């Protein structure tokens with residue numbers, strides 16, 4: 536939705552983000568207007584811009600006439616490999632293929648023209664469309680490759696998988712952990728599992744129905760018990776044969792539990808687990824800010 540009214544990026548726009556809840560990213564979005572490009576390539580800026588790059592994505596508007604495109608791409612490759620020789624593959628996305636006037640085939644030919652075989656082998660070109668979602672899909676795929684090369688992220692993933700497996704024992708249920716900021720699966724107890732990125736309506740903790748709170752307070756008063764704030768923290772769905780429980784674990788993550796049968800016994804084991812030390816361990820691990 537944000538893309539529809541995108542404003543041109545001014546200079547370099549930086550953003551930090553934790554992808555899939557396990558890999559810290561520092562994203563540099565370089566505005567593509569000519570004025571800025573001249574700056575990135577200038578003698579006193581190029582080292583800053585092209586150093587310490589761990590993943591490079593070159594995005595082209597395949598529907599636009601850009602006489603300097605080839606020249607820009609060649610310079611981009613030159614400085615990228617000069618200052619970040621460890622970068623590995625360069626991902627080129629030929630965007631806006633949904634438009635009639637998109638000329639991705641011509642642009643493909645133009646970009647790879649005159650490159651050495653060595654350079655060609657380091658470039659992966661893909662036609663995409665942000666509008667249709669394939670660009671986002673490709674970016675997720677690229678970042679998933681990067682997770683595989685990232686020891687720290689793999690360690691975190693291993694630890695989270697272990698914690699989820701601990702929760703699963705004796706519950707006859709599957710546990711899936713999602714990352715709220717990108718709606719992607721972090722890990723699950725059912726092995727390889729693909730789903731579209733979730734569209735989260737922010738799970739509002741603390742938003743409570745004033746009627747419920749009023750009745751709750753009254754009952755606590757009547758029984759001389761202390762009143763503490765209500766939190767919307769667990770949601771329970773039912774299907775004919777399953778319970779589905781959704782619980783916020785940390786600020787950025789949501790745990791989903793799908794039971795294999797719909798018995799009180801199963802329900803109780805899951806509720807026990809969600810109130811156990813194992814759950815607290817998962818919560819602690821996900822809330823750590825030493826990323």
Ligand SMILES: Nc1nc2c(ncn2[C@@H]2O[C@H](COP(=O)(O)OP(=O)(O)OP(=O)(O)O)[C@@H](O)[C@H]2O)c(=O)[nH]1
Nearest residue numbers: 538539540541543544566567568630631664665666
């Ligand atoms: N039809 C169509 N429009 C798109 C697509 N991606 C972006 N746009 C639109 O194009 C306009 C400009 O966006 P982009 O060309 O992606 O902007 P940009 O590449 O970040 O531009 P700079 O920041 O100047 O580098 C926006 O209004 C977007 O809505 C696409 O895949 N298809």
Ligand SMILES: [Mg+2]
Nearest residue numbers: 542543544566
């Ligand atoms: Mg931009």
